[in-house]
Amino acid sequence: MKIRVLSATLVAVLSVSWAVPQPALAFTVIDPANLVQNTLTAIRTLEQINNQIRQLQNEAQMLTNQARNLEKLDFNVVNRLRSTLATTDRLIAEARGLAYDVQSMDQEFARLYPEQYAATVSGNQMYRDAREHWQNTLDGLHTAMRMQAQVSQNLTQDESALADLVSQSQSATGALQAMQATNQLLALQAKQSIQAQQLQLTQDRAASLELARQAAAVERGREVQRRFLGSGTAYTPYPVDFYSY
Template identity: 40%
Template sequence: MSRQYSRRSVLGRTAVVGAGLVLAAVPTVGLAQMLVYDPSNYAQNVLQAARALEQINNQVTGLQNQARMLLNQARNLASLPYSSQQTIQQSFQRTRQLLDQVQRISFDLDQIDRTFTRIYPQTYSGTTSSQQLASDAKERWQTSHAAFQDSLLVQAGVVQSLDTTRGETDTLVAASQAAVGALQVAQAGNQLIALLIRQLADLTAVLAAQARADSLSGARSSASQEQARAQLDRFLTTGQAYQAQPVRMFNP
């Protein structure tokens, strides 16, 4: 009887100790699980992830802005696809050729000095022959006639270039309005200024040619007055300035 009681007592104590160990282990596992899923820690992790995502978004935005800036710089550095330089140079050359082709007295300083002194003398000596006087008068008339012709040719050349000027102006204005960057706008403006300078050069050529004709006409008038004075002096001193010639009024 006493042995059975002792055995039951030992088994009971063993069960109590085992149950105590189990109960002691259960709170420990629950505490560990609560530390892993701590709401404050989770919220902090979410906040850090949000900040990291915001930084990434800012970096992406910065890269987009840099790419946009590079594209704008590329547009600003793009050259104008059209150039009127060759057309303007050709117009300059045509006008210059017209001025270089003037007859008799050209726009050359040395040639003007030599020819002008010979054709338009300041005075005629008393020994100058009538034949020389008549020859000089004819040459002066021919020179003035050619000068007015040259002036008309230059004017005609400038008028013919008006259509080209209008076409170039329209093209450059359209290119300026369709420009994608600052460089294209500047280049279109520079070419328009060059076109304006070319028009001023044409106007200068016209004025020069007309002034040349007027100057030669005035020099011709002055030389004719000197010639008339020389002929009058000869007539008054020698009486040989005019010689009567028989004139037949009607044919028999």
């Protein structure tokens, strides 16, 4: 529309100029059609240049955005998460009583919690086993309570890490920074899940040790009664209440 208006204006101006009488010596031959065509060409060329400038500006902005999207997040909580997990791992490694290793645990469990006492097992040995059953249960409860205390302490650190990650995520200037902040938030969630499993493991272990102690006490009582009635090896009483362990 602008080109058409400008063209019409040029034609009108040229027509007026052509109609004005010119001195004979200053007479100049002007082709109005050629002048209009040249002007239109110049206008189109100018518009093309403007379009190219706008395109270059858009490309420059796009490159700026890409550079911003590729900018890395200068923040990492992974070492903090590993540190808190290491504390709970250490508590499990320090646990006394039955080992967490499957093979070692099977051997110890078979020795301490037999399905049936052999006639050759003395009353004194049963007393020592009962004492060890009680100690294993106590150790299991102690480990579970230590784990509970440590997890409670870790929650404070987790809350601090969460606040930092949310702040980093909200202030992220590009897609990569936002993605890295999100990944670290997922890492925090995974760490808390692992920690919860560790806590559940120690609690279930303490409960299992208590159930094993009770089962062993029942078998020990059956064997004591059998020996008291005179079947098998004679039972020699000890000043210990077996049912208290």
